[in-house]
Amino acid sequence: MVEVIVFAIFALAALGGALVMVSARNPVYSAMGLLLTMFSMAVFYVMNGAHFVAAVQVLIYAGAVMTLFLFVIMLIGVDRTVDTDEKIPLQRPMVVVLGTGLVFLVIAAAWDSWITGRASGVCTVDCTGTIEAISEELFGAWLLPFEATILLLTIAAVGTVALAQFALKPRLVESGGEEE
Numbered sequence: 001m002v003e004v005i006v007f008a009i010f011a012l013a014a015l016g017g018a019l020v021m022v023s024a025r026n027p028v029y030s031a032m033g034l035l036l037t038m039f040s041m042a043v044f045y046v047m048n049g050a051h052f053v054a055a056v057q058v059l060i061y062a063g064a065v066m067t068l069f070l071f072v073i074m075l076i077g078v079d080r081t082v083d084t085d086e087k088i089p090l091q092r093p094m095v096v097v098l099g100t101g102l103v104f105l106v107i108a109a110a111w112d113s114w115i116t117g118r119a120s121g122v123c124t125v126d127c128t129g130t131i132e133a134i135s136e137e138l139f140g141a142w143l144l145p146f147e148a149t150i151l152l153l154t155i156a157a158v159g160t161v162a163l164a165q166f167a168l169k170p171r172l173v174e175s176g177g178e179e180e
Helices: 002-023 027-047 051-076 091-110 131-138 143-165
Strands: none
Touching: 002 027, 002 091, 027 051, 027 091, 051 131
């Protein structure tokens, strides 16, 4: 029953975040809506037993990609000032109470399903989606494609840095024989 309640709460949060993302006029608010949707997806992954995918969702997408998005938004500049006055009285204490309750609800829902390790080297429960199962596949059967992907991403990162540091020289453009 607790899982259904957690799912309903985060389903509404994901839909709300998606609506904020596409309807907000301020790009920072839009990015925050995307962040809420990504975090809600991570909770869905935890509820389905894919703890590693949930951790990757939070660390990579909600962390690194959102930092990049916010950096680009701030780099291009937001030319409007935002009114920072709080319109709802007691807004901050209400958010603290609701957030704390939500954290306890998530912990209660996932208390029995979190897998923290193996007992005697063999999974005692279904290990699909755990770090052990993924690492055995990734570093066993898929080692060569994994290493090739690392090499490709490293080359792309070095190339991007090199292009960003490269100063273009102005070129003379020849017109079609006519002088202006």
